[in-house]
Amino acid sequence: MNISEKINFTDTAPEDRSQEDRSMAIRESLRNAIIDRRLAPGTKLSESEVGSLFDVSRTVARAALQMLAFEGLVKTERNRGAFVSNPSPEEARQIFASRRLIEPGIVAAAVERITPEDIAQFRRQLDEEERYLNERGPAARRAEIKASGDFHLMLASVAGNVILQRFMDELVARSSLVIALYGSSGVSSCGHSEHTAVLDALEKGDGARAAKLMIHHIDHIEADLDLQVKQGLGLKDALSLT
Amino acid sequence: MNISEKINFTDTAPEDRSQEDRSMAIRESLRNAIIDRRLAPGTKLSESEVGSLFDVSRTVARAALQMLAFEGLVKTERNRGAFVSNPSPEEARQIFASRRLIEPGIVAAAVERITPEDIAQFRRQLDEEERYLNERGPAARRAEIKASGDFHLMLASVAGNVILQRFMDELVARSSLVIALYGSSGVSSCGHSEHTAVLDALEKGDGARAAKLMIHHIDHIEADLDLQVKQGLGLKDALSLT
DNA sequence: GTTGGGCAAATCGTATGCAATCTTGGTGTT
């Protein structure tokens, strides 16, 4: 079985021109496939396969996989290959703990810098989120998870700290994986209304309230996960590459 | 001129086991050289040079440089090469803003998990810090900056969140660069006493106080920097490559 | 029927070669 049908090649931004290099485009494409869960956790991503899919040599494919490994979306095992990361409940908890720590700060920074144009763009984004929310089917659910993550990324972008923005990039991507893995159900609707609440508070300039709402939002997302150690034994752990 | 004499090859951890690969060891060695400022910001790190220094091919050297670029310690320019990062004042501000956000949370997590053995190890670390503090000369100052950073990294390790630990790894490394670049003078002594104060609060289990002390500590470090925009133009930037 | 050894296929780790691109020094023209 190959993974070609799982990858959306149009993901590559059309404006990429010379693009720092092709490995960046491949990384982006794989990243999207992973957080959309078109590539399931545990899927093997061999260098040759990725390379031939994108019509590049293993060298370039390898660079892309290394970047993904660096941000925790894939795990590599020596002489075995790269696999889509399969986050453990403990990892999931640490991811959300990190978000609880960072996102209130991002909100606080964003309230100082957000412009009316930003607000308008956020509204558009939330509309799109709502659209997916009203659709049914796994595809819509994936799109909604992605759109929900984009809200947080836009916030990080508005905050104007590129370092925190990069951290959030990683945290949101890994969160999407975790939600897809452990999510139960109604997180979505809850998430959307909370996004609008955060945005409303931001629009009024009430940073403290926005931060508080954000924390509750993250709490709700995590509370909606089923983080029981369903893998009974350590054996299973090692088997599922943690 | 070559950079060989600037690199301490014994940096490679002795416990490297099968070492995921040699690029990791090279990365570590270069990393140490950069944060110790044996390699000045702006120094060119060509693939061939790094490769021949460590007796590996360009492929391996390139992988190490890519990792360093990912964590912001080197900047790569297409078809030009990799250079030790030369953080701008704005970048410096963002680095410290990130630390102000993250470190109080790390302290809060650490106070819940710290053990007496940890405390003892911290004391030893602080003793070493003080030793360097009483020495004179640039070498001692570099060692002290590094030791000071290690304090924060140990704290992150105790906090038990590997994601935040990795973020701190990056932030501390980049902070070392910034301090070496923009630091004026007395940051050191101030820093050391503040470390002990934080540790004392932790030992007493007073997380709130420890967090507050930590924020002040970071504020002091940043306040001791001279973050004026001394580089009026990008030209000057290139000129400051030592 | 199960277990153990050994061989073959697949995949990764690394080195090296070639093409493309950038820099630099020199030369010719104004």
Add this chain to the structure above:
DNA sequence: AACACCAAGATTGCATACGATTTGCCCAAC
């Protein structure tokens, strides 16, 4: 003398080749 242009050198970007390690299968022995 200053500027523009061009060619040579150097360095990266990428592809490919080869060796090392692991995995899985098959078959023999118990």
